Amino acid sequence: MGELLTINGGKPLEGRVSVRGAKNLVPKAMVAALLGSGTSVLRNVPEIKDVDVVTGLLQLHGVKVERDSEDGSMTLDPREAKTAGSSEIDAFAGDSRIPILFCGPLMHSVGEAFIPDLGGCKIGDRPIDYHLTVLRNFGAVVEKRPGGIHISAPKGLYGAKLELPYPSVGATEQVLLTAVRAEGITELKGAAVEPEIHDLIHVLQKMGAIITVQTDRTIRIEGVKKLSGYNHLAIPDRNESASWASAALVTQGDIFVEGAMQRDLTAFLNVYRKIGGEFSVHDDGIRFWHGGDALNSLVLETDVHPGFMTDWQQPLVVALTQAQGVSIVHETVYENRFGFTDALVRMGASIQLHRECLGSVPCRFGQRNFLHSAVISGPTKLHGADFDIPDLRGGFSHLVAALAAKGTSRATGIEIINRGYEKFMEKLEGLGADVSLSDQQASLQLI
Numbered sequence: 001m002g003e004l005l006t007i008n009g010g011k012p013l014e015g016r017v018s019v020r021g022a023k024n025l026v027p028k029a030m031v032a033a034l035l036g037s038g039t040s041v042l043r044n045v046p047e048i049k050d051v052d053v054v055t056g057l058l059q060l061h062g063v064k065v066e067r068d069s070e071d072g073s074m075t076l077d078p079r080e081a082k083t084a085g086s087s088e089i090d091a092f093a094g095d096s097r098i099p100i101l102f103c104g105p106l107m108h109s110v111g112e113a114f115i116p117d118l119g120g121c122k123i124g125d126r127p128i129d130y131h132l133t134v135l136r137n138f139g140a141v142v143e144k145r146p147g148g149i150h151i152s153a154p155k156g157l158y159g160a161k162l163e164l165p166y167p168s169v170g171a172t173e174q175v176l177l178t179a180v181r182a183e184g185i186t187e188l189k190g191a192a193v194e195p196e197i198h199d200l201i202h203v204l205q206k207m208g209a210i211i212t213v214q215t216d217r218t219i220r221i222e223g224v225k226k227l228s229g230y231n232h233l234a235i236p237d238r239n240e241s242a243s244w245a246s247a248a249l250v251t252q253g254d255i256f257v258e259g260a261m262q263r264d265l266t267a268f269l270n271v272y273r274k275i276g277g278e279f280s281v282h283d284d285g286i287r288f289w290h291g292g293d294a295l296n297s298l299v300l301e302t303d304v305h306p307g308f309m310t311d312w313q314q315p316l317v318v319a320l321t322q323a324q325g326v327s328i329v330h331e332t333v334y335e336n337r338f339g340f341t342d343a344l345v346r347m348g349a350s351i352q353l354h355r356e357c358l359g360s361v362p363c364r365f366g367q368r369n370f371l372h373s374a375v376i377s378g379p380t381k382l383h384g385a386d387f388d389i390p391d392l393r394g395g396f397s398h399l400v401a402a403l404a405a406k407g408t409s410r411a412t413g414i415e416i417i418n419r420g421y422e423k424f425m426e427k428l429e430g431l432g433a434d435v436s437l438s439d440q441q442a443s444l445q446l447i
């Protein structure tokens with residue numbers, strides 16, 4: 001039985017939180033270690049669920065993983081890598097999206113891979129067609145098996161000319177992790193260029209890979225026969241940083257986010273300033289606070305990097321419920337990322353969802369049956385409610401709304417938060433939130 005979180009709202013969040021390595025980089029750098037002939041050391045590793053999932057999968061494949069949770073360092077030794085049985089791997093299905101990135105590294109190191117059905121946030125269909133197409137272009141043979149897919153390369157893996165229909169982060173990483181040790185040259189057009197991808201490229205370069213990133217979303221990789229281990233300090237989690245920044249705004253608080261980096265948050269900081277949030281950039285982090293005046297409404301579109309990151313959208317929508325006037329948010333990365341607004345409406349927010357593209361650029365989801373634009377009218381007073389955490393960022397948004405709301409809220413499904421927010425309860429308590437966890441799961445009023 002899951003735990004029940006009780007939140008008494010109305011207190012500003014004030015104090016300091018520290019963010020460690022990015023959830024969207026660390027597990028991938030761990031997978032990259034499989035490509036090396038020696039031991040790798042990854043630093044700044046957070047204690048989050050996706051790291052546990054990848055640790056388990058690597059261990060099942062014979063990689064020795066040692067972790068110092070205090071200083072955040074992790075050692076990965078792939079020298080005895082081996083294949084693993086699909087029934088054991090099956091246990092990891094549904095918890096994370098990272099297993100799909102084992103394809104290239106496992107084919108290179110042990111010749112084949114079984115990839116369980118993927119998990120991750122339910123914010124759209126999230127197909128893996130781009131991944132399978134690029135893998136087939138490298139020469140891989142993909143077979144559907146019960147509970148997942150089996151992938152092998154009986155004739156070897158060869159560099160290819162590739163183009164993604166959309167700059168998918170995962171598919172770009174799939175190409176990088178496969179091409180670095182494929183024979184010959186790979187050219188990928190339409191690549192994603194998120195900061196976490198650049199950091200993965202830095203990891204691979206330390207291992208001996210030859211990768212060139214051009215300004216037009218083209219990445220060129222010259223395959224090499226052998227890679228070594230690496231020693232790398234993971235970039236801090238820009239998405240966790242942005243979440244705490246939104247929490248400061250929503251609760252009229254003041255939070256110093258140690259580790260937040262201006263370089264990776266430029267688009268977020270512009271929007272934060274326009275809405276009326278205050279921030280000051282320091283060498284070791286960024287301080288975010290509510291300046292005291294009414295917040296401004298705005299029109300916003302999520303996009304691939306360097307645009308406004310989709311994972312920043314959900315917590316920021318809560319801040320927009322407190323802004324003066326009508327805001328519009330057009331979600332162009334995932335077709336179904338506004339389900340979380342139901343609970344906000346139950347808490348008193350005024351949010352209408354639309355199928356049309358309410359933004360300057362029509363996106364892939366226009367004229368289809370997806371509620372992917374939101375109109376938020378504010379400011380509205382929020383009151384406590386019961387809710388079940390639907391996904392990582394949606395869940396964070398509900399919790400932040402509850403922290404700002406008048407009265408008591410109760411939440412189930414809190415373990416989902418641990419996928420991307422390290423020591424979440426400790427951090428909330430450190431910021432002065434009135435929160436408590438209990439084992440007993442009461443029946444929640446979710447209507």
Ligand SMILES: CC(=O)N[C@H]1[C@@H](OP(=O)(O)OP(=O)(O)OC[C@H]2O[C@@H](n3ccc(=O)[nH]c3=O)[C@H](O)[C@@H]2O)O[C@H](CO)[C@@H](O)[C@@H]1O
Nearest residue numbers: 024126127128129130131167168169170171310311333334
């Ligand atoms: C673990 C991780 O790093 N997760 C991040 C990663 O997810 P992830 O790598 O899964 O996201 P993608 O960039 O691949 O997805 C973007 C869009 O492309 C579509 N698509 C993707 C692959 C494919 O084969 N076919 C297809 O249609 C998706 O459905 C989605 O609409 O990037 C997203 C976009 O920045 C972030 O929100 C996630 O936090």
Ligand SMILES: C=C(OP(=O)(O)O)C(=O)O
Nearest residue numbers: 097120121311392393420
């Ligand atoms: C969508 C997210 O993650 P994932 O791709 O791991 O589901 C997220 O971090 O907001």
